[in-house]
Amino acid sequence: MPTAILAERQSQICRTESGNQFSIACDKESLAGAISQRACVFCGSRVVLYPIADALHLVHGPIGCAVYTWDIRGALSSGPELHRLSFSTDLQEIDVIFGGEKKLYAALIELIDRHQPKAAFVYSTCIVGIIGDDLNAVCKRVALEKGIPVLPVQSEGFKGNKRDGYRAACKAMFELVGTGDISGIPPKSINILGDFNLAGEIWMIRELYNKIGINVVANITGDGRVDDIRRAHGAALNVVQCSGATMHLAKMMESEFAIPNLRVSYFGVDDMAESLYSVAAFFQDDEIMARAKQVVKEELAKIYPRLMAYKKALSGKRAAIYVGGAFKAFSLVKAFRLLDMDVVMVGSQTGTADEYKELQEITAPGTIIVDDANPLELSAFLQEKAVDIFVGGVKERPIAYKLGVGFCDHNHERKEALAGFTGMLNFAKEVYSSVMSPIWKFMPRREEIK
Numbered sequence: 380m381p382t383a384i385l386a387e388r389q390s391q392i393c394r395t396e397s398g399n400q401f402s403i404a405c406d407k408e409s410l411a412g413a414i415s416q417r418a419c420v421f422c423g424s425r426v427v428l429y430p431i432a433d434a435l436h437l438v439h440g441p442i443g444c445a446v447y448t449w450d451i452r453g454a455l456s457s458g459p460e461l462h463r464l465s466f467s468t469d470l471q472e473i474d475v476i477f478g479g480e481k482k483l484y485a486a487l488i489e490l491i492d493r494h495q496p497k498a499a500f501v502y503s504t505c506i507v508g509i510i511g512d513d514l515n516a517v518c519k520r521v522a523l524e525k526g527i528p529v530l531p532v533q534s535e536g537f538k539g540n541k542r543d544g545y546r547a548a549c550k551a552m553f554e555l556v557g558t559g560d561i562s563g564i565p566p567k568s569i570n571i572l573g574d575f576n577l578a579g580e581i582w583m584i585r586e587l588y589n590k591i592g593i594n595v596v597a598n599i600t601g602d603g604r605v606d607d608i609r610r611a612h613g614a615a616l617n618v619v620q621c622s623g624a625t626m627h628l629a630k631m632m633e634s635e636f637a638i639p640n641l642r643v644s645y646f647g648v649d650d651m652a653e654s655l656y657s658v659a660a661f662f663q664d665d666e667i668m669a670r671a672k673q674v675v676k677e678e679l680a681k682i683y684p685r686l687m688a689y690k691k692a693l694s695g696k697r698a699a700i701y702v703g704g705a706f707k708a709f710s711l712v713k714a715f716r717l718l719d720m721d722v723v724m725v726g727s728q729t730g731t732a733d734e735y736k737e738l739q740e741i742t743a744p745g746t747i748i749v750d751d752a753n754p755l756e757l758s759a760f761l762q763e764k765a766v767d768i769f770v771g772g773v774k775e776r777p778i779a780y781k782l783g784v785g786f787c788d789h790n791h792e793r794k795e796a797l798a799g800f801t802g803m804l805n806f807a808k809e810v811y812s813s814v815m816s817p818i819w820k821f822m823p824r825r826e827e828i829k
């Protein structure tokens with residue numbers, strides 16, 4: 380192992396070798412001092428709930444927590460944009476000493492009167508967990524007075540890792556499910572879970588489902604609406620992407636409302652096509668399946684020639700992937716394979732043992748698989764593997780650029796649609812533009828700074 384790897388971190392890093400027993404430690408707290416790329420519990424909740432556009436999102440805590448997550452996703456709305464504002468109770472020393480409940484109550488009343496939201500989410504941050512404000516009691520009181528759901532999100536930052544934040548967000552949303560009128564929902568209906576409408580992606584996905592004859596009840600949460608979530612229990616199926624973020628909600632809906640769920644991914648042509656086929660197969664309807672095949676054929680015909688041109692140019696280039704959830708990494712590995720590129724490193728912030736095992740099975744021997752990495756490790760791996768492009772998020776971008784390596788943003792801040800068939804073409808174009816950019820001629824090459 381390179382010297383950048385701390386001894387305590389070695390069990391979370393694995394080099395796949397054919398024939399070797401695969402084992403990796405994961406789903407545990409980050410190592411103190413290792414500067415994990417992960418975000419806190421509160422941030423995990425915030426990114427899941429953020430795209431619900433007609434809800435009020437109030438961060439109960441010091442101003443920094445709200446600023447840190449202000450407008451955190453490129454999640455577009457087709458209507459209201461209340462989600463893009465970041466409200467905070469701005470807790471000060473005096474509130475920490477005497478409690479922040481009065482301030483929270485006053486902030487909620489003022490904001491609800493001013494913005495007339497359909498619901499309010501109130502996020503608990505670290506300090507609230509320490510001083511012990513009774514979030515539930517304040518939310519209950521305001522909900523009764525104002526006649527809208529006011530939902531506490533128990534997301535104290537220190538209470539675990541980002542994955543616990545996803546769970547807290549799902550728990551809060553679950554309070555809404557089952558409270559709306561479901562009359563008029565057609566039998567062949569689904570909810571889309573785990574797509575956040577970055578750069579308008581959920582609109583593209585909804586259109587594809589509509590084309591094959593499937594009705595969408597609720598977007599959870601991209602371009603989300605409170606009333607849609609309230610009637611989400613009227614759908615026949617939950618179609619879940621990014622399993623870490625919203626699978627908990629799907630499971631709660633399964634046990635409470637007997638709605639089954641299907642895991643899908645909309646990244647890459649294989650997975651996008653499979654998403655349509657698996658939904659068609661669920662409804663056991665030959666007509667829907669025939670339409671799905673026709674849609675896939677038409678969409679592929681539109682992008683294939685240009686995709687093949689990018690493939691020719693990128694063939695044999697080396698890619699590294701570091702993303703939030705491991706499920707997205709599967710699709711990216713397949714997308715790179717379609718471009719005839721070699722994935723030499725793949726990791727995630729919140730992957731599970733089963734997901735890493737699956738990654739090992741679909742990657743070539745010698746690939747580095749890493750859980751909950753830090754910047755030093757990522758830098759060492761990029762250099763060791765002489766990577767041409769790194770796919771990650773806002774925290775990984777500077778690592779790539781400092782090493783003179785191409786970069787593709789595949790995280791929640793991006794402004795380019797990368798889902799669906801059109802998204803695959805956009806992805807290939809972005810990878811090509813970065814790998815082939817003339818800028819690298821003027822950068823210290825990664826070999827030179829080893």
Ligand code: SF4
Pocket residue numbers: 419420421422440443444447503504505506534535536537
């Ligand atoms: S909740 Fe805690 S860890 Fe998260 S941003 Fe706020 S202070 Fe930081």
